[in-house]
Amino acid sequence: MSIAAAITPPPQAAKRRLMSGNEAVARAVWEAGVRVAAAYPGTPATEMLEYVATYPDIYTEWSVNEKVSLEVAFGATMAGSRSFCAMKHVGMNVASDALMTMTLTGVKAGLVIAIADDVGLSSSQNEQDSRYWGRFAHVPLLEPADSQEAHDFTLAAFEISERFEVPVIIRLTTRICHVKGLVSIGERNERAATGFTKDVNRWVMVPSGASRRLPLMFERERRLRAEAENSALNVIEPGSDRRVGFITSGPAYMHVRESFPDAPVCKLGFTFPLPFDLLRRFAGKCEQLLVVEEVEPLIETELKAQGIIVSGKDILPLIGELSPQVLKPAVARLLGEPVSAQAKAVPMQLFPRPPTMCVACPHLGVYYTLSQLRNVTISGDIGCYTLGFGQPWNALDVCISMGASMGMALGLDKGRSDVEKDQKIVAVIGDSTFLHMGMQGLLDIVYNRGNVTVLLLDNRAIGMTGGQDNPGSGRDIHGKEAPRVDFATLVKALGVRAERVHVVDAYQLPVLLRTLRAETKIPEPSVIITNQPCVLIKDYHALRPYRVIEDRCTGCGNCVDVGCPAIHVTRRDRVRKASGREVDLAFVRIESAACTGCGLCLQPCAPDAIVHVDALATPIKVIRKDAELARTPQDV
Amino acid sequence: MSETGRFNTTNILVVGTGGQGVMTATEILAEAAIALGHDVKKTEVAGMAQRGGVVSSHLRFGAKVLSPQITPGTADVLLGFEAAETMRWRHMLRPEGLVLMNTGRLVPPIVELGLYDYPDDPVTAMRAAGTQVFSFDASRIAQELGDIRLGNTVMLGAISDHLPFPAEVLEGCILKRFAHKKAALVELNQRAFAAGRAAAEAAAKAEADAGCHQLP
C-alpha cells in the first residue's frame, strides 16, 4: 500500500474527527449557537472552555470561581442567549448556591452546565458523584458514555433546556473528558439573542415569589420524567443471554458491553428523572438485574425504592472506576459460577513517582524555607503548592479545598491548646486560589484579629491546570492584555496593615526567611507576597544554567533539599565525624540542559560548588547570598 | 493480535513520564489507525504528568472499540519511553506480548533523596519475569541526532514493524505533522524514524541470537 493511499481517509469519514470528550462538548456548544461561555479551570474539565474559546462568535471567560461562571451564564440566558458553563465536580460545590435558585427561576435561552467528575481521583481532593445535583436541584441530568455522545448529548441538552426552561447538567467523567474517540460533527446553528424581558415575579426570588415557583418546579419534573420515558437517550439493547440484564449509565456502559456482548442492556443517557416505566419493562425481560454505575448507587437506590429488585453496589465497588476486570468476576459470583482464576500478572515492585514541582518553580524556595522553620503549622491550599506536602519539604500540614487555607489557619489559631501557644500559624495560598475563595477568608482573619502569617504565592497563573490566566495574570482567556490586580493593594484594602504587607522575590531565600521569621513573631495578620512567574508561562525567562564543580562539592546534600528535579545525586557516602557522629553524604550534579539558572540551589551551598556553565551569551542572575541566614536551619 | 470478547482489537500501551512525548506518540499511532479506517479510542492516565508524574497512554483500535482502557494482561505491545516506567507497566502485557523499551533513565527526586532505589537492571528483571523485551537507548540515539525531543520519533520507528499495518503508514503520519515546517525537520524525523526501526531490529536480532525467545 502506498503512503498516499494509506493516509487518505475514506470518504464517509470526512466529517469524523478524533476528539476528546472535552473537545466534543466544546464543538457541540459552538454548533448549538451558544453566545456566552464561562468557567474556572479544573482537571478534568479545563479543556472544555479552552476549546470553546477557539471558536468564533462566542464570548468566553475564565471566571474567578465556578459560582461566578454560572451566574454569568445565567445572566446571558436571561438576556436570551444560549450559554454554557463547565466545571469539575468540586466546582459545583462552589456554584451550587446559584444553581439551587436557578432551578426555581428556570432559564430562557438554553443553559447547559457540564460537570466533570474525577472518578478514580487522578488529581482531586475527593471523589464525589455529581449526579446528586440533578436530584438535589431538580434539574435534568444527562450522562454520555464517550466523545460522540458527549457531542450529541450536549446538543440534546440545549433542546431540553430550552423546551423545559431549565438548566441541564451533563455529567462527564475523566474517562470521557480525556478519552479520544471518533466524532461525527456538524455546523453552527446561529441564534440571535432574544433580549431580556422584565418580570420580577420570575427573576426576583424573594420568599413570596420563590414559593409560587416551587409547584411549577415539581410540575416540570413530572413532565421531564415523561420526556425521559420516551427519550432516545435511553436505549434498551436486547440480548440472547438473559440471565443478567444490565442497567448502566456513562462510560460504565462500555465496560458492560465489552464484557458481556450477549447480555440485554438498558443504557441510560437521561438519568434524572429516571424512566421507571421503561426500566420496569426491561426488568420483565431479564432473570435478574445488575445496576452498573460510577460511583455511587443512585440509580440502584431509586429502583429499589420503586420495588424493582436489583443488585448493584452489594457486589460492585463503591470507589473508583469500573472495568471489565472488575465486572467479570462480580457477575460470575452473582450467577454462582466459578470465578476464573485469571493468571494475573503482578506489578513489579518499584519506587513511586509522585508529581513534583517543576525545575526552578518559584515555590521550591518557599517550601524549602518553610521546611527550615520549627514550631510552625502550615495551612495549605489547592494548586501546585499542595505538592509542598511531599518530599523533600514536608511543609504542609492541612489542605481541604479552594481558599480554605485562610479559614483553617484562623481556626487553628483560635482553637489552639495551651501547649501550642507558641506555635506559629502560616497559611499558604496561590494567586488564583486567593481570588477564587481566599479573599473572604483573609478578610475574616483581619476582622477577627487572627494571628496568621499569609504567604500569597503570586506566580501569575493557575499553574496546576497548565498555566491558565486569571485577574492576577494581566491576560484574558485569549492571551490578550487585561487589567491586572495589584495584590499588595488588595490585601491592604481587606484590612491588613501596610507595614505587615511585604512583596519578596521567591528566589531570594535569605530575604524570604528573614521576612517570615519577623512576621510570624508579630501577633497580627501579615501577608508576604512572592512575585515570580510560574515556569510554564511566557513571562518566565530561563537564564544561564548552573553546574557543579565536583572537587568542591562536599556532599552536604543541602541543594538536594531544595527539591529541584534538575539536581541529581551521583554518589552517596557515609562518614564518621570527629565527634563520632555518622553523616550521610550525597554528591551531586546539575543537569545543565534542564537547569534554568534560577539560582535557588546555590544559596544553601556553603562551599560555593555551584557555578554558572562557562562562556554563554545567556543573561545571568545575581543572587544575594546572605550566608548565615541561608545555610543554617533556624528556629523562628 | 489479541481478541477481547467478540471484538477484535489491537491494544497498544505507551508509557513514560510527563514531558517525554508519550501522548503525542500515541496520538500519531491513533492517526495511522484512523487513516486505515479503524475505530479508535485513546486515553491517558496522567494525573499530574506535567509535574513529572507517571504517564500511561492507552490506544485501542479495530472494527469497533468500546472500553477505552486496556485490561491488564491484554496489551499486545508495550512501548516504554523510560526504563523503570516500562517495568511499572509490564503486568499490562498479554503473555506473548512484546516490550519495546528505551533504556534511557529519568531518576525522580524521590530516588535522589535516597528514599527509594532505582532498579539496577530493568531489562534483566523483566526478562526474568518471562517477558520478551527489545531494548535500546532511544534517548542517546535522539541526542546523537541532535535533539532529545526526537526520542518520540525514534520510539515510533521502533514500534513500526510490530503493527498490523505497514511502517510507511505510520511514517507518513509523522511526516505530515512536519510537512509545513522546515525541510530539515522532516529529514531529521525521517532519520530518527529509520534509526528507531534499526534499533528495534538489532535488539530483536540480539534477543534471537541469545536464544532466549523466538521472534514473533
Ligand code: SF4
Ligand atoms: S506549574 Fe508553575 S507553579 Fe506549578 S510546579 Fe510548575 S512552575 Fe511551579
Ligand code: SF4
Ligand atoms: S539553579 Fe538549581 S534550583 Fe534553579 S533550576 Fe538550576 S538546578 Fe534547579
